[in-house]
Amino acid sequence: MDKEAIKRILVRGPNWLGDAVMCEPALRGLRRLFPDAQIALLVKPAVADLFTGHPALTRVLTYDSKGCHAGLFGKWALAEQLRRQSFDLALLFQNAFEAAFLTFLAGVPRRYGYATDGRSLLLSNPVAVPDRRALNHQVRYYWDLLKPLGLTGDPPAPELVVSPEEEQAMAGRLAQGGLTANDVVVGINPGSTYGGAKRWLPERYAEATERLCRTLRESRNQQVGVVIFGAKGEERLGREIAARLSSPSLVLSGATTIRELMAALKRCAMLLTNDTGPMHIASAFQVPLVAIFGPTDWRTTSPFGSAHAIVRQPVDCAPCLLRECP
Known part of the structure; x- marks a missing residue:
């Protein structure tokens, strides 16, 4: 992959508050890999405010699955909204089939995510799921998703910011x-x-x-x-x-x-x-x-x-x- 060609990145974040915190080191790792790219985080409303002002992100997008994005028409509208932003790369920290389907509909050409929930065919680059018997911490689980993109080292502890x-x-x-x-x-x-x-x-x-x-x-x-x-x-x-x-x-x-x-x-x-x-x-x-x-x-x-x-x-x-x- 030519990293210089990656200008706009979409990250589908986890749905739960604790999981979202645990993916934060991976967001900083992504910024390290693509220092000049625009990085947008797509998350549910309950998680969105967690990342207000986060230095690794350009902006936070809200996926309101119980409101304006409910049902098939709502998801289609969200996919169209994402398509208009011409993302070059999508990273899916959320494991569900739906996350891959949305980015596929949005026409994101490079889609990285773990091969979970029967979604491998919707990912351009499915990543093998780590052996659960290894009992890796969830922070490392998110961090390791970026290793095929060149991320190295061990994850730091999560960090959040308030003004x-x-x-x-x-x-x-x-x-x-x-x-x-x-x-x-x-x-x-x-x-x-x-x-x-x-x-x-x-x-x-x-x-x-x-x-x-x-x-x-x-x-x-x-x-x-x-x-x-x-x-x-x-x-x-x-x-x-x-x-x-x-x-x-x-x-x-x-x-x-x-x-x-x-x-x-x-x-x-x-x-x-x-x-x-x-x-x-x-x-x-x-x-x-x-x-x-x-x-x-x-x-x-x-x-x-x-x-x-x-x-x-x-x-x-x-x-x-x-x-x-x-």
């Missing part, structure tokens, strides 16, 4: 909730949209948080506050845990945008969390964290890097990947 204005706005919001700039902030993320099997018990979250706050107060001689994170529908869970805490707390469950969530997680001195998207976001900001794993595979989707600890019970049935424990 100083976003950090200042969140600092003001925390102050309104009683947490000052001098406070040590402990974050807890007790929910999971994946399902109940990922959730540690709320009373244990409260007990562990109480002990952690007490230890931090004694060791740092500072006020310690707690921020409780969660998705819409998890507000009651957040309030239940907050009611058990003696430290000042602010429940942000269901009350943040993705950008606000990022700024709030970055402010934390530590995060106690289930295996969720916010776990990966915090890790991308180098926030030390303790992650509780149940049904999912800690070997492939744990926070990438060293500033974290994994807590799990080594039962025979794990990882089962079930959403609810039978």
Whole structure:
């Protein structure tokens, strides 16, 4: 491939928040391979804001599969929109047949993606799926997709960016909730949209948080506050845990945008969390964290890097990947 001829690149990003964070090192790797190309990232609305202002990207495109791009007519309209932008190369981090079909319809001449979901014939360059028995981390899975294009070395840890204005706005919001700039902030993320099997018990979250706050107060001689994170529908869970805490707390469950969530997680001195998207976001900001794993595979989707600890019970049935424990 003549890399100088590649002027416009389309990347189909993953659909889940955590997976999107884990593909971020590959985006920087792609930029390294094509420093002068325009790189557009196509993702679902829930993921798009994650990459606002990301230095590896020229722009972020939204694939609204439940809105204007729903159904066959919506997908055809999206393919036509992509066709008009004359992309030279498509990279498919999303594994579904649909991702290959859209870029095929859009007339992108070079289409790289893993040979999954029966889509090999729609890819100009299908890439062999790594041996799952090797248990490679998902960060490496995305990184290795670029090796046929010449990417070398090992992936770095994911990194995300928020603006100083976003950090200042969140600092003001925390102050309104009683947490000052001098406070040590402990974050807890007790929910999971994946399902109940990922959730540690709320009373244990409260007990562990109480002990952690007490230890931090004694060791740092500072006020310690707690921020409780969660998705819409998890507000009651957040309030239940907050009611058990003696430290000042602010429940942000269901009350943040993705950008606000990022700024709030970055402010934390530590995060106690289930295996969720916010776990990966915090890790991308180098926030030390303790992650509780149940049904999912800690070997492939744990926070990438060293500033974290994994807590799990080594039962025979794990990882089962079930959403609810039978």
